[in-house]
Amino acid sequence: MKKITSFILLTLMIFPLITSAQSFPKESFPEGTFPNEHNLDGAQWPRIDAKGNTYFRVYAPNAKNVQISFRGPMTREADGYWTYVSPEPEAVGFHYYQLVIDSVNVADPATKSYYGMSKWVSAIEIPEGLPYDKTQNVPHGEIRMKKYWSEMTQAWRTCYVYTPPQYDQNKDERYPVLYLQHGGGEDETGWVFQGRMGNIMDNLLAQGKAVPMIVVMDRGYASLPGAAPAPRFDDSRMNAFLAGATAPAAPPAAPAAPVAPVAQRPARPAAPFRFQGVFPELLVKEIVPMIDATFRTKTDRESRAMAGLSMGGMHTFQVVMPNLDRFAYLGGFSGGAGGADQIDTLYDGIFTQPQKFNQQVKLMFLSIGSGERPERVKAFAEALQGKGLKNVVYYESEGSAHEWLTWRRSLREFAPLLFR
Amino acid sequence: MKKITSFILLTLMIFPLITSAQSFPKESFPEGTFPNEHNLDGAQWPRIDAKGNTYFRVYAPNAKNVQISFRGPMTREADGYWTYVSPEPEAVGFHYYQLVIDSVNVADPATKSYYGMSKWVSAIEIPEGLPYDKTQNVPHGEIRMKKYWSEMTQAWRTCYVYTPPQYDQNKDERYPVLYLQHGGGEDETGWVFQGRMGNIMDNLLAQGKAVPMIVVMDRGYASLPGAAPAPRFDDSRMNAFLAGATAPAAPPAAPAAPVAPVAQRPARPAAPFRFQGVFPELLVKEIVPMIDATFRTKTDRESRAMAGLSMGGMHTFQVVMPNLDRFAYLGGFSGGAGGADQIDTLYDGIFTQPQKFNQQVKLMFLSIGSGERPERVKAFAEALQGKGLKNVVYYESEGSAHEWLTWRRSLREFAPLLFR
Numbered sequence: 001m002k003k004i005t006s007f008i009l010l011t012l013m014i015f016p017l018i019t020s021a022q023s024f025p026k027e028s029f030p031e032g033t034f035p036n037e038h039n040l041d042g043a044q045w046p047r048i049d050a051k052g053n054t055y056f057r058v059y060a061p062n063a064k065n066v067q068i069s070f071r072g073p074m075t076r077e078a079d080g081y082w083t084y085v086s087p088e089p090e091a092v093g094f095h096y097y098q099l100v101i102d103s104v105n106v107a108d109p110a111t112k113s114y115y116g117m118s119k120w121v122s123a124i125e126i127p128e129g130l131p132y133d134k135t136q137n138v139p140h141g142e143i144r145m146k147k148y149w150s151e152m153t154q155a156w157r158t159c160y161v162y163t164p165p166q167y168d169q170n171k172d173e174r175y176p177v178l179y180l181q182h183g184g185g186e187d188e189t190g191w192v193f194q195g196r197m198g199n200i201m202d203n204l205l206a207q208g209k210a211v212p213m214i215v216v217m218d219r220g221y222a223s224l225p226g227a228a229p230a231p232r233f234d235d236s237r238m239n240a241f242l243a244g245a246t247a248p249a250a251p252p253a254a255p256a257a258p259v260a261p262v263a264q265r266p267a268r269p270a271a272p273f274r275f276q277g278v279f280p281e282l283l284v285k286e287i288v289p290m291i292d293a294t295f296r297t298k299t300d301r302e303s304r305a306m307a308g309l310s311m312g313g314m315h316t317f318q319v320v321m322p323n324l325d326r327f328a329y330l331g332g333f334s335g336g337a338g339g340a341d342q343i344d345t346l347y348d349g350i351f352t353q354p355q356k357f358n359q360q361v362k363l364m365f366l367s368i369g370s371g372e373r374p375e376r377v378k379a380f381a382e383a384l385q386g387k388g389l390k391n392v393v394y395y396e397s398e399g400s401a402h403e404w405l406t407w408r409r410s411l412r413e414f415a416p417l418l419f420r
Numbered sequence: 421m422k423k424i425t426s427f428i429l430l431t432l433m434i435f436p437l438i439t440s441a442q443s444f445p446k447e448s449f450p451e452g453t454f455p456n457e458h459n460l461d462g463a464q465w466p467r468i469d470a471k472g473n474t475y476f477r478v479y480a481p482n483a484k485n486v487q488i489s490f491r492g493p494m495t496r497e498a499d500g501y502w503t504y505v506s507p508e509p510e511a512v513g514f515h516y517y518q519l520v521i522d523s524v525n526v527a528d529p530a531t532k533s534y535y536g537m538s539k540w541v542s543a544i545e546i547p548e549g550l551p552y553d554k555t556q557n558v559p560h561g562e563i564r565m566k567k568y569w570s571e572m573t574q575a576w577r578t579c580y581v582y583t584p585p586q587y588d589q590n591k592d593e594r595y596p597v598l599y600l601q602h603g604g605g606e607d608e609t610g611w612v613f614q615g616r617m618g619n620i621m622d623n624l625l626a627q628g629k630a631v632p633m634i635v636v637m638d639r640g641y642a643s644l645p646g647a648a649p650a651p652r653f654d655d656s657r658m659n660a661f662l663a664g665a666t667a668p669a670a671p672p673a674a675p676a677a678p679v680a681p682v683a684q685r686p687a688r689p690a691a692p693f694r695f696q697g698v699f700p701e702l703l704v705k706e707i708v709p710m711i712d713a714t715f716r717t718k719t720d721r722e723s724r725a726m727a728g729l730s731m732g733g734m735h736t737f738q739v740v741m742p743n744l745d746r747f748a749y750l751g752g753f754s755g756g757a758g759g760a761d762q763i764d765t766l767y768d769g770i771f772t773q774p775q776k777f778n779q780q781v782k783l784m785f786l787s788i789g790s791g792e793r794p795e796r797v798k799a800f801a802e803a804l805q806g807k808g809l810k811n812v813v814y815y816e817s818e819g820s821a822h823e824w825l826t827w828r829r830s831l832r833e834f835a836p837l838l839f840r
Binding site: 061064065099102104109112135140142143146147168198294 | 479523563569
């Protein structure tokens with residue numbers, strides 16, 4: 001068996017080398033469509049058109065049912081392919097998705113895989129066509145994988161650290177630091193790959209729009225030894241949705257306002273609720289000192305910022321608000337804001353003390369996509385501004401949802417306001 | 421539609437946060453088994469036992485047929501799960517695999533995904549249980565993503581660069597450089613994740629077994645503008661194999677010597693054959709100068725080495741042998757060696773000139789797993805040694821196949837011999 005296995009493996013490793021491009025015959029494509037930018041080199045499907053329609057095509061002649069997650073049923077063609085065309089344009093931006101092959105949720109092997117939804121999944125993107133997050137002919141920073149020991153969690157961890165262009169050449173220069181966090185079900189690679197933070201920072205710096213800074217991205221999950229592991233994404237919920245979505249009768253009426261079913265909404269706590277785990281404490285007690293000991297950082301509070309998206313926005317508020325002696329800037333992208341009705345009680349009432357707040361908080365940036373639920377965040381920001389709090393900035397990402405385009409744009413708007 | 425999509429996406433992003441660990445009830449596992457080390461946090465399957473048997477379990481109640489690639493048929497259980505237990509222990513080391521769900525080859529969502537076989541696939545590992553490639557309590561280097569423009573290919577590229585511990589502190593020290601390449605169907609991330617090169621180098625350095633060095637890992641595919649893209653892995657060949665493997669009758673007799681079918685073996689060329697693309701030229705003309713301009717490198721020939729596995733081994737010979745004015749060390753791991761019958765003609769006959777060879781080649785390292793076809797490589801190494809070529813080292817990795825355990829061990833044996 002070992003010999004056979006070895007033979008098989010050897011033979012299969014050779015395949016990529018001898019499989020010629022002829023395996024991918026010329027196909028005809030719907031007019032005006034182009035390959036999804038997250039496809040693997042040479043993969044022609046899924047495709048997109050200029051209006052934002054999506055076109056999927058998957059070869060599965062022996063499957064009974066194939067679906068694209070978050071979308072309607074696919075059509076089985078005579079040639080063994082299953083196809084799906086969006087009934088109308090999809091929202092601009094980056095959307096995770098999976099194939100669902102006979103009820104099994106998997107990444108589409110035609111695309112790159114990203115860590116999101118607590119596993120490796122695919123992505124399709126409706127491009128906005130702007131250059132700010134693309135690789136351009138400008139000086140580029142490096143993104144470094146930095147390994148460190150966490151005493152609190154008794155575990156080795158890895159963070160990704162962006163160092164700006166010329167960091168190695170300017171040997172005596174010290175830099176301010178932005179701690180930048182991903183959302184639920186993602187990890188320290190989210191901002192690097194899905195978020196394109198390197199391109200965004202490089203381009204801002206080349207245009208003189210931002211101050212050179214170090215950006216630290218860590219994994220927003222941390223548990224004390226012996227604690228239960230972080231929760232994982234449950235495909236059965238998505239499959240239940242898809243089953244409903246594909247039922248022939250009674251399509252759901254478009255809701256007047258998107259409101260999550262009651263059973264899925266935890267009662268709103270009086271203070272921003274804490275996700276399980278000890279990441280906020282870990283960041284303050286271990287990550288910041290480790291970064292300051294490793295990189296040429298400025299260590300005063302006005303040289304330290306934190307931002308994050310969704311769960312990372314909540315982490316940001318949990319870290320920064322009780323530690324204003326160490327941080328002066330914070331950003332909550334699609335997460336982290338409280339309710340306008342809470343501002344008297346949150347964080348020892350600091351929002352009711354304009355003088356103290358204005359002195360300590362150089363920037364509180366709140367952003368959200370117009371395609372999610374912007375009203376609550378906007379009302380919160382306006383209520384804060386109405387209390388005389390300067391440096392509260394609200395940004396709404398036009399047309400984008402709870403996804404990475406909202407957060408790329410948020411970083412583009414947020415970073416220029418830091419360390420001024 | 422946009423509103424609904426946003427709502428769905430928003431709701432789904434929240435799921436990971438509210439899905440409790442209760443979704444994963446206590447299961448009973450085969451005695452003595454433990455989760456595959458490449459599983460996602462909390463995923464219990466696939467599993468392995470101490471003998472190296474593998475145990476797969478996949479929930480696919482609506483599928484007609486589920487297989488684990490490179491392995492026999494799975495059994496459909498009454499509860500909707502499909503199971504597979506290896507009939508005997510598998511070879512030690514790291515094995516790529518895919519799920520095949522009703523003939524569609526996909527990554528197993530229970531594991532991390534790695535770029536191999538020209539796509540993102542899963543891995544299962546039979547552990548050898550040694551510490552040399554594990555994260556240990558020693559100083560750690562950084563691995564940096566470095567972006568650069570390639571004039572030859574008119575494209576932005578990214579390489580991964582290992583800088584040894586204290587690189588940032590020893591501001592005036594310069595380091596030798598090892599260029600380290602992946603195999604066919606892989607990319608610049610292969611050595612970082614599958615190959616664990618950071619751990620291997622950190623541990624060698626901590627033990628004083630290797631000289632501190634910079635290690636550069638690039639993507640071994642490069643095409644001139646307008647050229648055909650690199651070939652991609654063709655799943656249909658694997659499926660054809662699996663179909664054969666699962667046929668009820670006539671299992672193939674164990675071959676006396678593993679020989680690939682004639683149709684798949686290109687006639688052996690007179691000189692090491694070139695894969696399409698211009699990567700070897702790109703490395704010499706653009707990557708080496710870029711690295712020397714970016715990092716604190718030593719730039720003499722005796723401070724420059726190259727090694728690679730499989731296709732990367734061939735690239736190594738293509739780069740180093742015609743450029744001995746720039747490189748003095750080379751390693752071919754499971755690839756790159758010629759045949760013993762070729763030594764008189766290869767590389768302008770340098771193998772027949774011991775004096776010239778011994779003066780120029782400080783190390784020619786040839787390695788292979790005992791589970792692949794070691795005879796040819798061993799014979800080549802011995803023929804070279806028989807010609808009076810010093811510094812030809814042959815290493816055989818016991819029990820491992822054409823996979824990453826062979827190459828991790830090869831790096832562990834190779835790196836200590838460099839730059840002495």
